[in-house]
Amino acid sequence: MYRYDELDQRLVDERVEQFRDQVARRLAGEITEDEFKPLRLMNGLYLQLHAYMLRIGIPYGMLTSTQLRTLAEISRKYDRGYGHFTTRQCLQLNWPKLEETPDILAQLAKVQMHAIQTSGNSFRNVTADQYAGAAADEIEDSRIWAEIIRQWSTLHPEFSFLPRKFKIAVTGSPHDRAAVRFHDIGIVLHKAPDGEIGFEILIGGGLGRTPMIGQTLRKFLPKKHLLSYLEAMLRIYNLMGRRDNKYKARIKILVFELGIDELQKLIEDEWNEIKDGPLALPQAEIDRITEQFAAPPFQAPAPASPGTQVRKLDNPAFDDWVRVNVAEHKQPGYAIVNLSLKGLGRVPGDLTAAEMDSVADLSDQFSFGELRVTHEQNLVFAHVLEADLLPLWQSLSSLELTTPNLNMISDIICCPGLDYCSLANARSIPVAGRISTRFQDLKRQHDIGELRLKISGCINACGHHHAGHIGILGVDRSGEEYYQITLGGDAGENASIGKVIGPAFSSDDVIDAVETIVATYLEIREPGETFLASYRRIGEKPFKERLYPEPNHAAA
Amino acid sequence: MTEEEQVALKIFTANRLSDGIVVFLCGDGSWTEAPDASGVIGSTDMETRMKAVADAAEEAAIVVGPYPIEVSNEGGDVRPLSLRESIRAYGPTTHPEFAKQSAVANKGY
Numbered sequence: 001m002y003r004y005d006e007l008d009q010r011l012v013d014e015r016v017e018q019f020r021d022q023v024a025r026r027l028a029g030e031i032t033e034d035e036f037k038p039l040r041l042m043n044g045l046y047l048q049l050h051a052y053m054l055r056i057g058i059p060y061g062m063l064t065s066t067q068l069r070t071l072a073e074i075s076r077k078y079d080r081g082y083g084h085f086t087t088r089q090c091l092q093l094n095w096p097k098l099e100e101t102p103d104i105l106a107q108l109a110k111v112q113m114h115a116i117q118t119s120g121n122s123f124r125n126v127t128a129d130q131y132a133g134a135a136a137d138e139i140e141d142s143r144i145w146a147e148i149i150r151q152w153s154t155l156h157p158e159f160s161f162l163p164r165k166f167k168i169a170v171t172g173s174p175h176d177r178a179a180v181r182f183h184d185i186g187i188v189l190h191k192a193p194d195g196e197i198g199f200e201i202l203i204g205g206g207l208g209r210t211p212m213i214g215q216t217l218r219k220f221l222p223k224k225h226l227l228s229y230l231e232a233m234l235r236i237y238n239l240m241g242r243r244d245n246k247y248k249a250r251i252k253i254l255v256f257e258l259g260i261d262e263l264q265k266l267i268e269d270e271w272n273e274i275k276d277g278p279l280a281l282p283q284a285e286i287d288r289i290t291e292q293f294a295a296p297p298f299q300a301p302a303p304a305s306p307g308t309q310v311r312k313l314d315n316p317a318f319d320d321w322v323r324v325n326v327a328e329h330k331q332p333g334y335a336i337v338n339l340s341l342k343g344l345g346r347v348p349g350d351l352t353a354a355e356m357d358s359v360a361d362l363s364d365q366f367s368f369g370e371l372r373v374t375h376e377q378n379l380v381f382a383h384v385l386e387a388d389l390l391p392l393w394q395s396l397s398s399l400e401l402t403t404p405n406l407n408m409i410s411d412i413i414c415c416p417g418l419d420y421c422s423l424a425n426a427r428s429i430p431v432a433g434r435i436s437t438r439f440q441d442l443k444r445q446h447d448i449g450e451l452r453l454k455i456s457g458c459i460n461a462c463g464h465h466h467a468g469h470i471g472i473l474g475v476d477r478s479g480e481e482y483y484q485i486t487l488g489g490d491a492g493e494n495a496s497i498g499k500v501i502g503p504a505f506s507s508d509d510v511i512d513a514v515e516t517i518v519a520t521y522l523e524i525r526e527p528g529e530t531f532l533a534s535y536r537r538i539g540e541k542p543f544k545e546r547l548y549p550e551p552n553h554a555a556a
Numbered sequence: 557m558t559e560e561e562q563v564a565l566k567i568f569t570a571n572r573l574s575d576g577i578v579v580f581l582c583g584d585g586s587w588t589e590a591p592d593a594s595g596v597i598g599s600t601d602m603e604t605r606m607k608a609v610a611d612a613a614e615e616a617a618i619v620v621g622p623y624p625i626e627v628s629n630e631g632g633d634v635r636p637l638s639l640r641e642s643i644r645a646y647g648p649t650t651h652p653e654f655a656k657q658s659a660v661a662n663k664g665y
Contacts (some may be wrong), residue, residue, distance in 0.1 A: 025572065025573060026615070026617070029615075029617035031618050033614070033621070047571055047576055047620060047621075048576075048641065049578075049640075049644050049647075050576070050577070050578055050644060050647065050648065051575065051576035051577055051578075052575070052576035080651075082651070095576075096576075097574060097575035097576065098573065098574055098575060098576060099574050099575065333594060346651050350651075360601060367599070374655070418639070418640060418643055419643060419647055419648035419649055419650050420648055427643075427649065429648075429649075430648045430649060430650060433650070477586065479638055479639065480639075481639065
């Protein structure tokens with residue numbers, strides 16, 4: 001885990017004191033809201049529907065147990081005893097007071113955390129594969145590169161006023177768990193035929209009102225050139241990205257308007273000017289960062305305890321959990337454990353302060369005192385001894401964090417929606433709750449298999465609905481909540497954008513519509529075929545026919 | 557007193573600067589968290605006067621972003637008409653144990 005050096009710490013501490021002064025002046029009426037708003041946003045503080053909302057950055061989703069306990073303490077002391085993990089691997093507090101926010105930031109700084117650049121037209125929290133450093137299919141640990149990018153992009157003086165927000169994701173595995181193709185820049189580690197490891201650079205992906213899949217800008221970039229290449233990309237975007245219309249200001253629009261070939265030429269020309277300059281990464285610096293992500297002290301490979309296998313056979317619930325929520329680790333004898341925050345009755349991504357404390361304790365006991373936040377709003381213990389799976393499952397079960405539903409229909413990505421967000425048109429969380437209730441039979445979920453359902457309360461698509469196998473978008477129809485359904489989206493390595501299936505459904509009808517879609521899939525699927533594979537094989541026709549037996553019956 | 561033009565019933569709402577909590581403007585110029593206790597506006601003249609009070613409160617760094625919302629008023633039971641404003645007033649509809657609906661009145665949605 002990367003530890004702040006003296007410079008990092010001073011920068012964050014000074015920023016807290018700057019914000020403390022800005023808040024004091026705002027509360028005293030010395031500066032107006034118009035003057036203050038950009039200052040608070042630079043520190044991750046929004047004013048939402050009910051109250052302020054503080055978005056705390058969690059670089060590449062990695063937390064220590066100490067940091068999680070601090071988040072628990074802050075949420076208890078300054079908020080309402082819970083936090084919400086987001087699709088950018090951040091944590092949002094929904095009820096902080098402006099007058100107490102500087103104290104919150106000061107407490108965060110003590111555990112090397114902050115909220116800088118979690119809002120505004122700047123680089124946002126750099127995200128990565130939640131299995132980084134542990135995945136069996138990993139080429140290299142993506143956190144090393146996410147951290148190097150984080151350092152480069154934090155308070156970068158040339159890019160402090162970008163046309164629009166800017167999101168970067170990194171994966172070190174061919175199996176994309178970080179949705180890199182839906183980021184402004186997506187980075188995929190590759191191994192060349194000669195064994196050299198470098199990066200594929202994707203550009204122009206994004207969701208929102210104009211969803212686009214990132215295109216390959218460069219197939220292979222040597223490691224030492226990562227920052228100079230990113231610098232060249234950002235320079236061209238900073239110069240040429242539109243500033244006249246916020247809806248056309250993301251880099252994806254520049255890619256669309258210029259074309260990938262023309263943009264590539266501009267970027268490569270710029271890069272050739274700077275690539276051997278100060279941004280060329282010295283191997284010593286790469287090594288320094290790499291050391292910060294050294295593997296924990298794994299025990300020598302040992303067979304699972306003799307009783308584990310027997311108890312597993314006697315315990316179908318444990319067996320289901322191992323099969324669904326536990327992933328293969330690259331270290332023999334270890335496993336990756338997913339903690340589902342999507343159990344029945346839970347708000348997707350929410351964790352109470354008490355749960356944070358308990359999870360922190362369990363991470364100390366079972367996973368070297370660290371954990372990960374996933375963009376799908378779950379948590380991960382990355383390094384668990386296989387022999388410890390049973391006692392960990394027993395402990396997590398008492399916290400109701402073992403629902404074996406990873407990547408199933410109830411493992412829903414869900415934005416805060418109209419319950420919290422000032423931009424939303426409709427509620428998201430209650431719809432997620434109703435779907436979870438409707439499909440609460442785990443045997444049924446397991447029979448349905450992988451089915452990723454994602455819900456957004458507005459077209460800004462924080463709930464990634466475009467990338468859902470089933471996507472649900474809340475819309476406002478004359479003051480009523482309606483829900484538009486898309487099918488066939490996917491955020492993985494074969495990314496696709498969901499297609500709108502037809503007119504939107506009322507809040508009363510949308511759960512039945514999901515039921516109809518699932519029933520249709522179960523009828524048409526071939527043995528072993530996932531929902532997405534069935535949809536890609538057959539297309540929308542059978543779903544549409546079942547959803548709309550009479551033309552436009554659900555038109556609103 | 558001239559006959560005032562009648563308008564839809566309204567109240568002024570804003571977020572309190574210090575903690576961001578949703579508040580409503582009372583007839584005496586103070587702010588309350590309960591819509592029932594707010595000053596219901598029934599005329600354009602009154603709306604103009606209340607807007608001036610709300611704007612002054614923003615200028616004085618008491619509230620942020622005041623604006624009028626339409627309400628119903630059944631015997632003093634003042635409720636926002638739109639879903640968005642109902643959720644602002646009483647929500648969120650999830651986490652009722654954490655939300656202000658437990659501290660004010662549960663009006664439903």
